[in-house]
Amino acid sequence: MDVTLLLGLVIALVVVVVALLLMRARMQQDETETVPPDSPFATSTEGMKVCPKCGMGNLWTDRSCVSCGTALKG
Numbered sequence: 001m002d003v004t005l006l007l008g009l010v011i012a013l014v015v016v017v018v019a020l021l022l023m024r025a026r027m028q029q030d031e032t033e034t035v036p037p038d039s040p041f042a043t044s045t046e047g048m049k050v051c052p053k054c055g056m057g058n059l060w061t062d063r064s065c066v067s068c069g070t071a072l073k074g
Contacts, residue, residue, distance in 0.1 A: 049074060 047060040056067035
């Protein structure tokens, strides 16, 4: 067997193995990053106060954030 042919086959084998490893890693990453399905229940943010410190949604009647206690405007 010619040395050039043997070198070409080894390089091709390395390329195939690397491609398979990358595909496997991507499939495992896709499995871990699955997004949970959307809730069938609608939520309304109308009249909601968003805390400027932590971003938690609060009822419009709340004077302080239910999560961190920061005073809310309004």
